[in-house]
Amino acid sequence: MKFAESSNQAAELLRQAVPIMVRHNIPPNPLNYALWYTYVSKRLPELNSELDKTLNAYGTCPMMVSEQLFRDHMLRDELESAQDMQANLIALMNDLNHQAGETARRTSDYSEVLQDSLEALSDTDADRLPLESIIQNLAANTEAISTETRLFQQRIDEARAEINALKAELTRTRQDARVDPLTGLFNRRVFDAELEQLLGTAEPPRLTSLMIDIDHFKAFNDRYGHLMGDKVLQYVGKLLKEHAKEPVLPVRFGGEEFAILMPGATLDEGAELAETLREKIQAIRIKLKKSGEVISSITASFGVTDYSPGEGVDDFIGRADAALYQAKSRGRNCVHLSD
Known part of the structure; x- marks a missing residue:
């Protein structure tokens, strides 16, 4: 997205945006500044409508929602950059294809020259070509094919460098310190920040949290190995992604423990999601x-708990942990609701 305001206009829009962010406990990071700057400028009516709905529902704008709205409404330049990267790769492949075709054609021509030379050397007629002429023709064509092959190898080397550069750029754009590299879920840092924001509003919204622990995971690793354990973690992460849609936030809390934050959800809704996931995990089958x-x-x-008005972040997480502990004490592979 392009911004065309003058310094004075931009300062005025920022003066309007900041109080809104403070009033709704929205973290003052660059993404949110851009989002709410655009909101007060009223240049994207659809974005304003979505933000208004979010404020009405949660009293704030959860970071997961902010990021999604930012991607949906403001990342046009970045999308164009990705399209440019794709176009560069296509052009590179087309160029290589052309070079390979040209080299193949020259090689075919050279094969014909060799055949003609052999025939000329085998010819017993009186008017056959002089040996000197045959040698000169072979030398010229050998030099030509050698040059063509050298150029093609050079182009392959250049292409390899270009592909490596594109790969590095793609890796750089996908790196995110908030994402667990094994499961692709956000990590605890994001969970804590989201929870702190939600509970920091004047009137915190209804909120439910799930704490999840894979049973006897250490023994599983000891028996089948860490690579197999990683596969289990990946599969559980995939299940959480499939069943926890935004603004529900699934994270890898640490080790074999996961957590889910459900803004606007009741305790019963949290229990229903937990039971669905419990059954899905129990149905996992892995063949060695x-x-x-x-x-x-x-x-x-x-362990499932819902927010009690007035409690702090630590108390809320502590009650979810206590519910999880009760589930383990009851024999594991079950869902326990906090008191």
Whole structure:
């Protein structure tokens, strides 16, 4: 998105945006500044409508929602950059294809020259070509094919460098310190920031949290190895992504523990999601390639709690942890609701 305001106009829009952010406990980071700056400028009516709905629902704008709205309404330049990267790759492949075709054609021509030379050398007629002429023709064509091959190898080397540069750029744009690299879920840092923002509003919204722990995970790792354990974590992360849609926030809390934050949800809704996930995890089947053994012992325990007005972040997380502990004490592979 392009901003065309003068310094005075921009300062005035920022003066309007900041009080809104403060009133609704919206973190003063660059993304939110851009979002609410655009809001007060009223240049994107659809964005304003979405932000108004979010404020009415939560009393704030959760970071997950902010990021989604930013992507949907303001990342046009970045999308164009990604399209440019794709176009560069297509152009590179087309150029290589042309070079390969040209080299193949020259190689075919050279093969014909060799055949003609062999025939000329084998010719017993009196009017056959002089040996000197045949040698000169071979030398010229050998030099030509050698040059063509050298140029093609040079282009391949250049292409490799370009592809590596594109790969590095893609990796750089995808790196995010807030994302767990194994599961692709956000990490606890994001969970804590989101929770602090939601509970920091004048009237915190209805809020439910799930704490999830994969049962006997250390013993699983000891028996089947850490690579197999990583596969289980990845699969659980995938299940959480599929069943926890925005603004619900699933995260890898640490180790074999996951958490889900559900703004606007009741305790019963949290229990329903937990039971769905418990059944999905219990249904995981992994077949070991070497032995053919089918692993069917993967389960998880769930603690579910909803926010009580007036409690702090630590108390809220503590009650969710206590509910999880109760689920483990009851034999695991179950859902326990906090008191």
